[in-house]
Amino acid sequence: MAPNYQKRAQLAAAAQKRAELVASVRDFKPEQKEDPSKLSILLDLPPELRACIYDIILAQGGGVRLPRKTSSHQDLVVSSTMLLLNKQVYDEFMHAAWVLADIHTKVGNYDFRHIVTFMNKLSDEEVRRLPNIKLPQQRNVIITLDVNWWAGLLHGDLELLRRWLNRAKSSTKKGTEVRYEYRLAHAGFTDPRAAEWERQANLMPEGRKKEELMKIVDALHGRASAS
Structure with missing residues (x-):
């Protein structure tokens, strides 16, 4: 490096x-x-x-937007009159x-499945065009966390978060080295479990799983995390 x-x-x-x-x-x-x-x-x-x-x-x-529900022919949504000029x-x-x-997307109650689906559809070359944790920062994939924790408890949000973190540490999954930035949708409304997650993260061995959890915790606490 x-x-x-x-x-x-x-x-x-x-x-x-x-x-x-x-x-x-x-x-x-x-x-x-x-x-x-x-x-x-x-x-x-x-x-x-x-x-x-x-x-x-x-x-x-x-930038461009990755909606939670994507169409079969277009994943990234771009709003510009430039698209109307000619082919x-x-x-x-x-x-x-x-x-x-920059690619922007929103995650509700830690449901990252639309991002996983998007990554799995990409070719290896397309994945290489995305921001990478090993390269100088030039663009971002920005995930806005829309937290509704009491409703989320009823919908298995902790399991969804666990799947996302486990995917980050897996070298066999596509896009595991993509660099993500996390933000909180509503600054005054966070998840009270963040403090416990931060304690757990501090006990984890160094690695991608810990890095992603700490970035999510930083976002929940309103802190800027290092990319």
Whole structure:
């Protein structure tokens, strides 16, 4: 694994390249179009500049969303008028969403099953495009925890949480090295069991199961966890 200073240098270089691409877009003039008869200046830009534009639009729009109930033909939901321009822009924009955008999803009462289903459907190459715990942070899969603990007790929420944590430590499961960030849906409404879970986590051996539980506990306590 590269030292921290090397990671920072890599991220700084990427940020500088992005700034240069943005400047190039800003200086682009309509008369520079390869074919003035075309209506779209966007498709006259180099692919690298278009990717930069897509990145900015996705960031400003809050990334993409993985709903709890996904359709058979589309898992990630992207809201942008860019998808209405033409097929080429649609394909490029959706590809950018896969490789650049933060992915947001909500989990109710520790039911992570829709995330597991999503991961299992991905190819190995698609999994590699997701944020990884071993790589410098460039994007996130953000899980918002919607906790309703007294109702959850009736629906086996502890078993669902246990399955998620056990999956994290399994090297045979797809996507076990994906980096997740956890947030709490309602800051003033948490799970009173979090303190006990934190005590249990402190007794666990080091590993992915402990890391994921501690990140969930941090979110329940309103603390920012290290990625």
